[in-house]
Amino acid sequence: MPPADVPDDVLTTPFTDYLLRNAGEDRPAFTCRTFPGPADHTLTWPEVVARVRGVARELRHRTRPGDRVAIVARQDLGYVVAFLGVLYAGRVAVPLPVPIGRTGRARVESAFADATPSVCLTSKDLLDKVPPAVVLAVEDIEPDDAEPPAAVAMTDPAYLQYTSGSTRRPAGAVISHRALVAGCWQTTQCYGADASTPLVGWVPFFHDMGLVLLVGTPVFLGSRSVFCTPVEFVRDPLRWIRLLAEHPGAVTAAPNFAFDLAAEAAGELEDLDLSRVNSLLNGSEPVRAGTVENFERAFAPFGLPRAAHKPCYGLAEATVFVTSAGAEGPTVRVFEDGEPRVSVGRPYGQRIRIVGNEIQVAGPNLADGYWGRDDVIAPDGWLATGDLGFVHDGQLYVTGRLKDLIIVDGRNHHPQDIEATVEAAHPAIRRAAAFGVRDGRGEGVAVVAGCTAPGEAAETAVRRAVSAAHDLPLRALWLVRPGEVPRTSSGKVSRAAARERWWGENERHG
Structure with a gap:
């Protein structure tokens, strides 16, 4: 020892x-x-x-x-x-x-x-x-x-x-x-x-x-x-x-x-x-x-x-x-x-x-x-x-992270597990950020992912993978250009910034 x-x-x-x-x-x-x-x-x-x-x-x-x-x-x-x-x-x-x-x-x-x-x-x-x-x-x-x-x-x-x-x-x-x-x-x-x-x-x-x-x-x-x-x-x-x-x-x-x-x-x-x-x-x-x-x-x-x-x-x-x-x-x-x-x-x-x-x-x-x-x-x-x-x-x-923990229907979900599933779902997917959201339907999960070929094939693959691996439907999914998923100064995915930029914009404009 x-x-x-x-x-x-x-x-x-x-x-x-x-x-x-x-x-x-x-x-x-x-x-x-x-x-x-x-x-x-x-x-x-x-x-x-x-x-x-x-x-x-x-x-x-x-x-x-x-x-x-x-x-x-x-x-x-x-x-x-x-x-x-x-x-x-x-x-x-x-x-x-x-x-x-x-x-x-x-x-x-x-x-x-x-x-x-x-x-x-x-x-x-x-x-x-x-x-x-x-x-x-x-x-x-x-x-x-x-x-x-x-x-x-x-x-x-x-x-x-x-x-x-x-x-x-x-x-x-x-x-x-x-x-x-x-x-x-x-x-x-x-x-x-x-x-x-x-x-x-x-x-x-x-x-x-x-x-x-x-x-x-x-x-x-x-x-x-x-x-x-x-x-x-x-x-x-x-x-x-x-x-x-x-x-x-x-x-x-x-x-x-x-x-x-x-x-x-x-x-x-x-x-x-x-x-x-x-x-x-x-x-x-x-x-x-x-x-x-x-x-x-x-x-x-x-x-x-x-x-x-x-x-x-x-x-x-x-x-x-x-x-x-x-x-x-x-x-x-x-x-x-x-x-x-x-x-x-x-x-x-x-x-x-x-x-x-x-x-x-x-x-x-x-x-x-x-x-x-x-x-x-x-x-x-x-x-x-x-x-x-x-x-x-x-x-x-x-x-x-305690602050990143996503709770849906009483179950805990760690965002990095969902992110790993997203990134493995389709060869065009790169970096992803998963975060908890709340709307009229209650608590849910949203994802922003970098994608080299955004389209129906990639989106369908991601949604199916998350549903199968985590028993979660995605409340929202944004496929963006690689490099657009926010990072901190040390290179970590900034889930808070991703939530504010995409879900926050969604909330502001209904």
């Missing part, structure tokens, strides 16, 4: 101490791969520390301890330096996305209104695109060889992790220095990572999975991070796979949809060796049995061990990590409801329990609360996650 507790020496060592331990290691620390090319842009550990000290120096001239500093920058080396510089200065980082499009702008503006940052660190070409604040371009900040780190308490806030907003308005979870090091320890211990382990990926830095795995964990271990941008992954999902082959022993992470995209593109892959991949963490959204099977089938010919695929579960309020599959790899079981379910493994360094079907978590990796609110996230030491699940043979299975 894994150890139950994070060691005291970890929980009492400030995160910046780990950074300074790496200062004398003249070897690659962070590498950003850009395209076309490809081209690698790398900072060694001494270069990282010097640039971080420069950022800290500038922030101390303009802010006071406890001030929030927003980071709205490209996913490149500047983002890494900005985040670490804020922590080194003893300020509170607010990692955010580039405000692209109406949704992106609204997300950033909402976070600014909530966190009220004193300064915004950004990329040079974005200076005129961020909300009003004192704005500094990270590229223009000169390195520093002497700036000391701020003295911080382990309970002080390190950063605000804004939630993805799949069921509500985004809120800033307050992640302390203690929670950050605890989360890094839990991740590295679960996957047997050390200073020789490359951390590889593309998940955005403003998302908890990308921030902890690709920025926090390399500092904690003194290892190397190699990353590209989410856009470059979407343009060619095999860029992610090639990075794994180039860096034997790598640990990486991505949402379930990324595994689907990579498997679909695998036919274009030339010979490469994936036999030494350590772990591919599959989390952030429901892990589907079909995805596990398709991914294994696609990449087994290249030597990828099935056990390297690690379904996992986490959330922003737990500094991303809660449970994960271990050396056994994915476990898929069919239970009484007939649905194949994928285990998300066991906790490592924290505890879980099920109360009224809801998953609850306790451990040193928990956030302290939400910024600007008086309520405590875990007043009794246990975080009520809002996720539904159960434990079988010591492993956790997540069945859905």
Whole structure:
């Protein structure tokens, strides 16, 4: 069995101490791969520390301890330096996305209104695109060889992790220095990572999975991070796979949809060796049995061990990590409801329990609360996650979100089960969002699905599949263009946004 507790020496060592331990290691620390090319842009550990000290120096001239500093920058080396510089200065980082499009702008503006940052660190070409604040371009900040780190308490806030907003308005979870090091320890211990382990990926830095795995964990271990941008992954999902082959022993992470995209593109892959991949963490959204099977089938010919695929579960309020599959790899079981379910493994360094079907978590990796609110996230030491699940043979299975649960005629239906049925009903169907609705006939279910060939054949197939698998008639079905089904910033289906856009419009216009 894994150890139950994070060691005291970890929980009492400030995160910046780990950074300074790496200062004398003249070897690659962070590498950003850009395209076309490809081209690698790398900072060694001494270069990282010097640039971080420069950022800290500038922030101390303009802010006071406890001030929030927003980071709205490209996913490149500047983002890494900005985040670490804020922590080194003893300020509170607010990692955010580039405000692209109406949704992106609204997300950033909402976070600014909530966190009220004193300064915004950004990329040079974005200076005129961020909300009003004192704005500094990270590229223009000169390195520093002497700036000391701020003295911080382990309970002080390190950063605000804004939630993805799949069921509500985004809120800033307050992640302390203690929670950050605890989360890094839990991740590295679960996957047997050390200073020789490359951390590889593309998940955005403003998302908890990308921030902890690709920025926090390399500092904690003194290892190397190699990353590209989410856009470059979407343009060619095999860029992610090639990075794994180039860096034997790598640990990486991505949402379930990324595994689907990579498997679909695998036919274009030339010979490469994936036999030494350590772990591919599959989390952030429901892990589907079909995805596990398709991914294994696609990449087994290249030597990828099935056990390297690690379904996992986490959330922003737990500094991303809660449970994960271990050396056994994915476990898929069919239970009484007939649905194949994928285990998300066991906790490592924290505890879980099920109360009224809801998953609850306790451990040193928990956030302290939400910024600007008086309520405590875990007043009794246990975080009520809002996720539904159960434990079988010591492993956790997540069945859905409490707020998303659909109740029709007294029966509970999990939307992701209905979505899986919809997506398998016809080859033209892509991403789907299922949600509960109410009209004159009472409670029902509606679905919005991306479809490459909308028409009677696809619609009939979907309605028949849902009726047969779930004994549910669909109250409404919209087949839209692929890509139109709303997502959160982390790539999850946003059922609340889908309901508001389609069913809300239906209600407004009768």
